[in-house]
Amino acid sequence: MKNEKSPRSRAVRIFFSDPWSVAATAVLLLLVLACFVLPFFLKYSYLDTDFTIKLQGPSAEHPLGTDLLGRDMVARLAYGGRFTLGITALATVIAAVIGGVLGLLSGYWGGRLDFYVMRVVDALSSIPSLFLAIVMECALGWGQGNFVYGLAIAAIAPFAKIVRAAALDVAGNEYIEASRALGASGLQVMRRHVLHNVLPVFIIQIVNCLADTLIICTILGYMQVGINPPTPEWGNLFHLGKDYIRSIPRLTFLPVAAIVLTTVSLNIVGNGLRDSLSTTGGDR
């Protein structure tokens, strides 16, 4: 009885004892702050054009210079990140909720429900997510961000599969049977015991999904399918910058650096979470 540490606090301790995880978390936090808080303090909007200062290098007024329409690159990048990260997060949340519920029901309830849900999920996962996003954008109206649904739907399948596998694993434990024997209903057991024990896997999958979705989101932006100019997005900033890659590499380098930094950090955090959460619950 000496160890009163909860599985949660143990996982947090293990996570933050890894310098890589700490660094990646810090980078992500800074990026989120830069994208969602910084814009409130900026002098320029991402739409303020000024042809007299187009394609300028860094200066006190414009720390990262201006683009071909004389727009402030700091504002462009920050607002761009706001769209990229926001869309990525939105799609992930939608997928996590739907996929999580499907996976939980499928894995714990099993039987016929499991069979049908999994066949639908199989069908979904056979469609490439990029393709699904483009189709959604075409079908529901161009340029209105409808590709988000495509991103979300494409991400449901991995969520459902991973959560189902974890729920199946948890459901086989004796403590599930024991809580049934103590009078908990099937729903109670699922909500409390299965859900809490599936949580580590679920959290890791959220982080992985963010990384995957971010890439697809920026690819779409680059292909001019996702968020379209003049609204900035890291992918379309990359697209606009690539014409000047020889003369002004900064315009290409900055959005690409943002994309790479975010995905790499997300992957490092995902790894760190896997290492720290996998020890949760186990006592052997």
Next chain:
Amino acid sequence: MENDVLLSVSGLRISFRSPSGTVRAVNGVSYEVRRGEVMGIVGESGSGKSVSAYALMGLLPRTARIESGSVRFEGRELLGLPEREMENLRGSEIGMIFQDPMSSLDPVFRIGDILSEVIRSHEPRVKKKEAWARGVEMLRSMGIRDAENAARSYQSSLSGGMRQRVMIAASLLLRPKLLIADEPTTALDVTIQDQIIRLLREEKEKSGMSILFITHNFGIVADICDRVTVMYGGHVMESGTVNDIFYQPAHPYTRALLRAVPRVDSSRREPLKTIEGQPVDATNLPAGCVFSTRCVHCGGLCRREQPPVRTVGHEHTASCWLLTEGGAENG
């Protein structure tokens, strides 16, 4: 006398679907548990002893099918009861403890949370704090020192014996009339086994509950049980008081089992007696007596027809062709 019966199982038949055919796990099993008594169900692995208990809790896996039979608890038929009513019964009227205390407590909740959940799922109006306090109180009465601390800890910091105590606390929280103990000491050290058995006996004396004690350990049977039902191949072989079973075993299977119990006081260094052959294959049961394939007394009739249940003494029954009604063995 009839009113004394708390639980009566009669003619219970359960089968499982499996890739290798239908597994006939329980084949017409009947037994009774009276108020305040400890009924032992003894049998080797695969004898259907646990399956029958899971059936009366309504916790059979999906692949199981109850073919026929009846389970009456305080006169009320449990088979076919709506799930909602079974949920109300489980934990409050009938408690259950399991074989492996190492894995029967959820690792991500504190002990106190698990205990509170039991109370609050049956009595939703009880406040969290009150439920917690009742849990702590229960832990204390299970002989756990520093119960407050134990309630705040997770299962990973408790020993196996402690976890089984916690599990017993959880299943006795609402003072059930019947406790089903499915090999509760199999996974524990001998010294801890003894403590757990003593705890169960004390609790039984205190509250007057009945215990259905499933085990394969005859030593424990002698320790705690009032009456014993011996099962093999999904059939009841013999049933009687502890004294009947230990001093006048009527069925060849019971006698063989008792011979196979290692004894501390055996004078010569003789090898442990075992029962020849393999346990019966539940997908392919013999036409006659299920024990006929291993029985040293087996005759032609035994292979052809299933023996009827014979009364061999007061409250003592056995099903074997070698027995005559009301008397001793004649073979």
